[in-house]
Amino acid sequence: MARDSGGSLPRPDAGPAASLRGLDPEQLAAVTAPAGPVCILAGAGTGKTRAITHRIAHRVTTEQVEARHVLAVTFTARAAAQLRERLAALGATGVAARTFHAAALRQLRYFAPRLLRGRAMPELVDSKARLIGLAATRAGIRADRTTARDLAAEIEWAKSSLVEPDEYEVQAAKAAREGPLTPPEISAVFTAYEQVKRRAGAMDFEDLLRAMVWGIEEHSDVAEQVRSQYRHLVVDEYQDVNPLQQRLLEAWLGGRRDLTVVGDAAQTIYSFTGATAAYLIDFPRHHRNATVVRLVRDYRSTPEVVGLANHVIRQATGQEARLRLDLIGQRPSGPAPDMRTFPDEVAEANAVAARCRELIAAGTPAAEIAVLFRANAQSEAYEEALAEAQVPYVVRGGERFFERAEVRQAMVALRAAGRSVPEGADVPDAAADVLRGLGWEPAQPPSGGAARERWEALAALHRLAQESRAATLADFAAELGRRADAQYAPTIDGVTLASLHSAKGLEWDAVFLVGLVEGTLPTAYAKTPHAVEEERRLLYVGITRARQWLWLSHGQARSPGGRARKPCRFLPQLTGESASTVRARREAAKVDRRRAIAVSCRICGTTLLGGAERKLGRCSGCPADVDEQILQKLHEWRTRVAAAQQVPAYVVFTDATLTALAERRPTSTDDLLAIAGVGPRKIELYGAATLALLGGADVDELTVDLVAEKNLATEP
Secondary structure, eight states, X not given: OOOOOSSSSOOTTOSTTGGGTTOOHHHHHHHTOOSSXXXXXXXXXXXXXXXXXXXXXXXXXXXXXXXXXEEEEESSHHHHHHHHHHHHXXXXXXXXXXXXXXXXXXXXXXXXXXXXXXXXXXXXOSOSHHHHHHHHHHTTOOOOHHHHHHHHHHHHHHXXXXXXXXXXXXXXXXXXXXXXXXXXXXXXXXXXXXXXXXXXXXXXHHHHHHHHHHHHHHOHHHHHHHHHHOOEEEESSGGGOOHHHHHHHHHHHTTOOOEEEEEOGGGOOOGGGTOOTHHHHTHHHHSTTOEEEEEOEESSSOHHHHHHHHHHHHTOOSXXXXXXXXXXXXXXXXXXXXXXXXXXXXXXXXXXHHHHHHHHHTTOOGGGXXXXXXXXXXXXXXXXXXXXXXXXXXXXXXXXXXXXXXXXXXXXXXXXXXXXXXXXXXXXXXXXXXXXXXXXXXTOOOSSHHHHHHXXXXXXXXXXXXXXXXXXXXXXXXXXXXXXXXXXXXXXXXXXXXXXXXXXXXXXXXXXXXXXXXXXXXBTTOOSHHHHHHHHHHHHHHHTTEEEEEEEEEEEESSTTOOBOOXXXXXXXXXXXXXXXXHHHXXXXXXXXXXXSXXXXXXXXXXXXXXXXXXXXXXXXXXXXOOHHHHHHHHHHHHHHHHHHTXXXXXXXXXXXXXXXXXXXXXXXXXXXXXXXXXXHHIIIIIHHHHHHXXXXXXXXXXXXXXXXXXXXXXX
């Protein structure tokens, strides 16, 4: 991808000719469509970003429009940054590419003196949680942290859908909403929330959009100035627009017709937030004589993956199905999607981890592999299995990278060091010195989930320094600031574990879609035809994330020996007893027969389902009898082994496994195998040492050979 140098001069390959280069016939039709309402229906992997950036660049470089009069709206800061970067490479610098909220905030701040008449602009709150907690108390309702989070989501839906507090009960019933409390209770909290927020002098993100809508609709001078500034509007991911965002878009337009939208109704997966594909579907009806272009050539996935995606979405019903696109794969043929059935989720996770290990050994980067699931709660089994297989992984969907405390701290330190490091100093080395000052050591990944995540975040910053073309450390620190503003996070090396929702807009060489059973996908909460169809689209989105390899699987039971479940209805292939399915089941049973027996708590006898409890062999509430001295020795031994083998400590044994060893104190290989997380490979690598350590051996005795082998391997 070309980089934006920050200057005003176009690149040598920019200009009118560049904006038409490398386009297929449908993309060319979208780029050269006349001014006026244009709707680009772009299937997954068909080059929608290329189409809209080239369209904007073509109109700018051929002087149909001025760059400063174009507003391109996206849904993420990263997408906006990528638009700006691509536009600059095509010679269209000066185009405003922002999210709905960023555009509204910029306008509201500019017009605040006029709209607020001297009053201070309310503070924008990042999270509703605290105010909702106060509102619930005010309404006489007890709400714990989980309930408060669910209430926040419900209030966001209402406000995004233009529903007022006194309308909530009726509108929620019409929309078949299932909130965390009864509709009257939610309405009461909603009312109290608005009162508490006003008294605190605060506004939320929905208020931000509503304020700008009010500013334009009720103040003709503001409307005139906004519309004279932005005369040509482009909206990406139009299927995800909610009624409030559409209202703001219409306010910006003011009845004008120069609007380009791009979207795919088959990727409508955020209805629970208020998003609706209705505006995309009805675009030709609302905009007479609109140009509609369909992009169907898929450049992302192999024909085999595209064929399965088409099969899944071809069965769709409902209004979104009216705009269904039959994609045509453009890549060379690849392997057929691998569909597997396993006895249970544990066997499924182990098989996925083993296949990930094979792909990495064959040359596929770990960062180009993803394991996708319907619910975040499914992540634990795959974290455990990947750690057992010594495969690095990253859990996606948590805190934003540049908002992590250690990343913010590192950026401050890098900026400070940039003022004192002399010019000519090697940027990666200088950055490494700064990161070491924060406790980061490149060759010593720590144990423990939180510590490991911190280490990997700082390691990602160091990789950015190695990849950067910055001449000085100060330049690199400034580059990080620009990336943070755009939320352009670096890729952290490791297999990605993510929910299907958080995978939207991303792609990998290899994708594993797991847990494809009724009650999970579609979720048990999908009780209406519309909700079921959204679950189908969610699977479609997951399938279309894969470039080359696609794996779809399910476990017949949640836990070994558990109740049988039905496979996902959207994949009829998974319901048959084909030869490959039978072989896969036999392979899975052969790999891990020991897990076919349910694990019971050794203290109270309850069947254990959670991964951590299965490791410990007891319920979390039952008393622990850990030997602290042995646990300390195990941690010390693991640290030395990990350092000698140059792997993160957790791939030797996880913290939970060490605790289980110190509690259960196994004395034989069979005893070790009885601990979840200790498989045949771990026995081969560490079994003898572990038993010796538990039997009283000294840590130094058990690690001296490892250190000697490491030194021998590094001798010239």
